[in-house]
Each structure stands twice: as C-alpha cells, then as structure tokens.
Amino acid sequence: MRNGGKDISESKAMTLSVAPMIDWTDRHCRVFHRQISQRALLYTEMITAPAIIHGPRARLLDFSPAEHPVALQIGGSEPGELAEAVRIAADWGYDEINLNCGCPSDRVQSGCFGAVLMKTPDLVARAVAAMIAAAPVEVTVKCRIGVDDQDPDVVLPDFLRRIRDAGVRRVIIHARKAWLQGLSPKDNREIPPLDYPLVHRMKAEFPDLHISINGGIRSLDEAKAQLAAGLDGVMIGRAAYQEPMNILGPADPAIWGQGAGAKAFAVAEAMKPYIADHLAHGGRLHQVTRHMLGLFHGRGGARGWRRVLSEGATRDGAGLALYDLALAEVDRAAA
The missing domain is CATH 3.20.20.70 (Aldolase class I)
Incomplete structure (x- = not known):
C-alpha cells in the first residue's frame, strides 16, 4: 500500500x-x-x-x-x-x-x-x-x-x-x-x-x-x-x-518561488478525472464537491456554484453533468 x-x-x-x-x-x-x-x-x-x-x-x-x-x-x-x-x-x-x-x-x-x-x-x-x-x-x-x-x-x-x-x-x-x-x-x-x-x-x-x-x-x-x-x-x-x-x-x-499560481477554472477541470473515478467506484458526488464549495470564493458566479452543488450533489445519480451545470454558473457570471 x-x-x-x-x-x-x-x-x-x-x-x-x-x-x-x-x-x-x-x-x-x-x-x-x-x-x-x-x-x-x-x-x-x-x-x-x-x-x-x-x-x-x-x-x-x-x-x-x-x-x-x-x-x-x-x-x-x-x-x-x-x-x-x-x-x-x-x-x-x-x-x-x-x-x-x-x-x-x-x-x-x-x-x-x-x-x-x-x-x-x-x-x-x-x-x-x-x-x-x-x-x-x-x-x-x-x-x-x-x-x-x-x-x-x-x-x-x-x-x-x-x-x-x-x-x-x-x-x-x-x-x-x-x-x-x-x-x-x-x-x-x-x-x-x-x-x-x-x-x-x-x-x-x-x-x-x-x-x-x-x-x-x-x-x-x-x-x-x-x-x-x-x-x-x-x-x-x-x-x-x-x-x-x-x-x-x-x-x-x-x-517557494515556483510556478505561476493556480487558476480556479483549471482546478475545477483538473478535478474531473478524480471525480469520475470516484463515481465509477461507487462514490457519491457530494463526498468530493462538499470540499470544493469555496473554490470560486469572492468571484462572480460563486453563489450559483455553491447552490447547484449544495442542492444537487447529494441526489442519487448526481455526477459530472451536475458538476458542469455548477461550472456554467460561473461561466455565465464571467461572460
């Protein structure tokens, strides 16, 4: 192990x-x-x-x-x-x-x-x-x-x-x-x-x-x-x-003087393979996304991101489609 x-x-x-x-x-x-x-x-x-x-x-x-x-x-x-x-x-x-x-x-x-x-x-x-x-x-x-x-x-x-x-x-x-x-x-x-x-x-x-x-x-x-x-x-x-x-x-x-610093959208995208694997092994979406509610803190669309995930991620069958809906809230605010 x-x-x-x-x-x-x-x-x-x-x-x-x-x-x-x-x-x-x-x-x-x-x-x-x-x-x-x-x-x-x-x-x-x-x-x-x-x-x-x-x-x-x-x-x-x-x-x-x-x-x-x-x-x-x-x-x-x-x-x-x-x-x-x-x-x-x-x-x-x-x-x-x-x-x-x-x-x-x-x-x-x-x-x-x-x-x-x-x-x-x-x-x-x-x-x-x-x-x-x-x-x-x-x-x-x-x-x-x-x-x-x-x-x-x-x-x-x-x-x-x-x-x-x-x-x-x-x-x-x-x-x-x-x-x-x-x-x-x-x-x-x-x-x-x-x-x-x-x-x-x-x-x-x-x-x-x-x-x-x-x-x-x-x-x-x-x-x-x-x-x-x-x-x-x-x-x-x-x-x-x-x-x-x-x-x-x-x-x-x-x-540490290394790298350029993370970007919130890139982090959200980077989490998708991990979430997909977690779901494929019988996990629930909210087990991961409950930790991600603050990802867009202080940015436009943050409230919509939190709302979609808070209301929907605990439901049976919730998966990456719901996750993308939450991301779309931030996209709309940024447009």
Whole structure:
C-alpha cells in the first residue's frame, strides 16, 4: 500500500501547511487542495491509535499518491499503542507522522489525548520517543500554548524542552490556550486570545526546533509576515478550507518561488478525472464537491456554484453533468 513519499525537508513543504481538521481534511479534500498547491504540506484528519490498530485500516489510511507531501495525524497517549499504530501506518508511506496534543474536544479529553496532554509532558515525551523508534519518517507534535489555568510562559517552554530531548525536531504551535471545561471546540478556536509573541519567543529560545505557528491566520500575507518575523512555518486551517484560492492559489510562487499560481477554472477541470473515478467506484458526488464549495470564493458566479452543488450533489445519480451545470454558473457570471 506504500505510496512513495517526497522528501519534505528537500521541498520545504512544512513552510506552509493546511491544518488537520476533523470532518474536513479527508482524502478528497486533500486531492482538491493538491490541485491548487503542489508544495503545501497537507494533513489528514486526526485518526486515533486504537482505530488504526483495531479498525478498518484501508478505509482509514488509504490515500492517493497525488496527495504527497502528506502527513498523518494520530491521536493517543499510550506509548506502546502509538508505536504500534506508527508501525502499521508505515506501510502506507506517509511523509510525516504527527501527534495531536492540541484538540480540545470532549472526545479527546475522555480518551486522554489531544490538548489534555499539555498537562502530562513526561507522558508525551515517552510517547514521541516510542513513535520515533517505530517510524521511518519524521515524528512531529502539534500543541497548544497551554490549557485551563496553566501559565503558558512556564508550561510551553517546559513542554518543548521535554519533547525536544525525546527527539522531536519540528513542532506546530496553536497560539491559544485550550479551555477543557466550559468552551466548545468551536469556541476554543476563537475565544482564547492569540499569543503570537509567545510563539516567537519560543523560536528564539529553541533555535534548533523547526517551529510553525497556527491559529487565526486568515491570509497569505499574514503567513508571509510570520515567516519574515523569523518563524519556520505557518499552518492555516479554516481560511485555507473556506477560501482555498486566496490561500493556496498563489502560495507556490509566493512562498517557494515556483510556478505561476493556480487558476480556479483549471482546478475545477483538473478535478474531473478524480471525480469520475470516484463515481465509477461507487462514490457519491457530494463526498468530493462538499470540499470544493469555496473554490470560486469572492468571484462572480460563486453563489450559483455553491447552490447547484449544495442542492444537487447529494441526489442519487448526481455526477459530472451536475458538476458542469455548477461550472456554467460561473461561466455565465464571467461572460
């Protein structure tokens, strides 16, 4: 099942990445995003270690070779279990394995993984050491600056020191605390204040770590400003999903100095063979197009594109004819 990966260190793909987002960054979303940027590092949704060990592995881990460079994000806290999940996932050929230490949902708290792991840095250090020993590729960590009443100025450097000493060399920091009680996952993405200066101080304190920043970044210009200020990478979540052409469209020339930037119509056309193959294997149109509703964000015809796909793609028999009707809405607006 191995999909021979790219050397992401050589490609510097980690300079800009699309965040792992549950229910959003599935394999169809990643294929779509790859049509827009050939360079950005893409992440899977979080998959728990027990699911990888005991669940339907092919359904959980399969991906298209076109998605490279692509990272697998794993949730868990038990070192032996995480190592076993990494050994299994190695056969799929991901370019990176990432441990989730940042998700604040009730589900991850009850399973003792995600943001709650900020409270147990020794356990995280043991976990990543076990994962590194089992992994053929780099193991990274995505974390918060702290949780609940923790003091981020104390907690975050201690956390980074421990995982660095365990062998981690690359970290993505969501620059907000997570409140494990009283805030929903959505609120935890918006209400706790952002502390970008703290993340920059961590880069100064840990110059040997590759540090990417995440949280609240809504434009490619903001991402470039973070890089210019000294950070190694930027991870963007909702903005890259909702406005993909604004974030990923110009990214290859703007960040890596390569290519001319993607065009929305060309991306729509490039997706047709993938959609046709998905349909031919029993898939449904909306499973792919639900991720594409923002393709023409801010352009004439965008509303018609969204309407046609939202109303029609879930219907039995919906296929490329409906997709072309949605494209015709944008064509009419551009005429």
